[in-house]
Amino acid sequence: MTNEKSLLAAARRGDERAIRKLIDSYSPRLYNVALRILRNSQDAEDALQETFITALNKLDQFDGRSAFLTWIYRIAINASLMALRKRRSRSKREESIEVPEFEEIQSRQLIDWNADPSRRVMTNEMRELMDKAIDRLPSNYRTVFVLRDLEELSTDEAAKILGISVANVKVRLMRARLFLREALDAYFHESKEAEGRS
Amino acid sequence: MNHRKVFDNVCNFIDGELDDETCRELQKHVAACPKCRIYVDSVRKTIVLYKANDKAKKMPVTAKQRLYATIKLKVKKKK
Numbered sequence: 001m002t003n004e005k006s007l008l009a010a011a012r013r014g015d016e017r018a019i020r021k022l023i024d025s026y027s028p029r030l031y032n033v034a035l036r037i038l039r040n041s042q043d044a045e046d047a048l049q050e051t052f053i054t055a056l057n058k059l060d061q062f063d064g065r066s067a068f069l070t071w072i073y074r075i076a077i078n079a080s081l082m083a084l085r086k087r088r089s090r091s092k093r094e095e096s097i098e099v100p101e102f103e104e105i106q107s108r109q110l111i112d113w114n115a116d117p118s119r120r121v122m123t124n125e126m127r128e129l130m131d132k133a134i135d136r137l138p139s140n141y142r143t144v145f146v147l148r149d150l151e152e153l154s155t156d157e158a159a160k161i162l163g164i165s166v167a168n169v170k171v172r173l174m175r176a177r178l179f180l181r182e183a184l185d186a187y188f189h190e191s192k193e194a195e196g197r198s
Numbered sequence: 199m200n201h202r203k204v205f206d207n208v209c210n211f212i213d214g215e216l217d218d219e220t221c222r223e224l225q226k227h228v229a230a231c232p233k234c235r236i237y238v239d240s241v242r243k244t245i246v247l248y249k250a251n252d253k254a255k256k257m258p259v260t261a262k263q264r265l266y267a268t269i270k271l272k273v274k275k276k277k
Contacts, residue, residue, distance in 0.1 A: 016270065019269060020266060023262070023265055023266065023269065024262075027257060027262060027265065028254070028256075028257050031255075031257040031261070032254045032255060032257075035255055036252070041255075041258065041261075045258075045261045045264070045265075048261070048265060049264075049265055049268050049269075052265065052268075052269055053268070053269070053272055056269065056272070102201075102202055102205045102206075105205060105237060106201060106233075110233055110236045110237060110240070111236070112236050112239070113236075113239065113240050113243050122247070122250065122251060126247075126251075127251050130247065130248055130251045131251070134248070145248075149245050149248065149249060150248070150249060150252050155213070155215070170209065170210070173209060174208070174209045177209060177241055177244055177245065178241070180244055180248055181240055181241055181244040184240075184243075184244055184247060185240065
């Protein structure tokens with residue numbers, strides 16, 4: 001886009017108005033990806049600052065082969081991952097999760113969630129429960145879930161960004177989904193029991 | 199195809215990453231097995247529901263102001 005080209009050229013020269021325009025255009029999208037990964041508004045804000053500082057310093061390296069959004073979006077993900085690594089090195093928390101294995105699922109009485117999820121009215125209780133489940137998900141699993149299922153990157157793209165193998169992305173994604181499924185399954189079980197009582 | 203294979207391949211199936219033959223076998227099993235159908239369905243709905251719950255958050259105005267200020271400072275320093 002010519003407008004974007006001239007905006008980037010002006011930003012390269014240090015034009016404050018152009019830089020402000022870049023911030024206005026891209027920060028909402030980038031703030032949200034950082035927030036999805038970091039789950040904390042202050043950390044997301046810090047990652048966003050890092051993103052723009054890095055992007056402006058490296059603007060000469062942007063060759064225009066990809067869209068500017070794709071380029072800066074990757075910088076934002078990397079800044080968020082860096083913040084996560086710092087956070088992880090501070091905490092000694094185990095980065096593993098418990099998910100039901102095959103035998104356990106087989107032994108359970110599964111209930112049909114039946115409702116069409118796109119039509120189901122999500123209650124506040126349900127939203128809260130899902131938010132809490134994502135918060136409880138260890139960051140190495142959450143990041144994969146965010147990149148694959150929320151940001152809709154391909155398995156290959158997620159593997160490249162995270163610096164792990166495709167197989168590892170698949171394993172983490174499966175475990176993350178099963179962990180998040182458990183929270184919803186408990187909700188649907190309770191709802192069904194409550195319906196039965198009334 | 200058996201229950202175990204469905205369990206192991208549920209994500210590859212949902213993501214369309216199975217080869218044609220395995221995919222057909224899995225579909226055939228799921229059509230005949232209510233338990234596996236419910237299970238596969240619940241994993242698929244998990245993704246749909248979490249995605250539907252993921253609304254973009256508005257960036258705080260103060261955050262943008264701080265961002266402008268930080269970047270302005272860096273740009274001046276660079277000059």
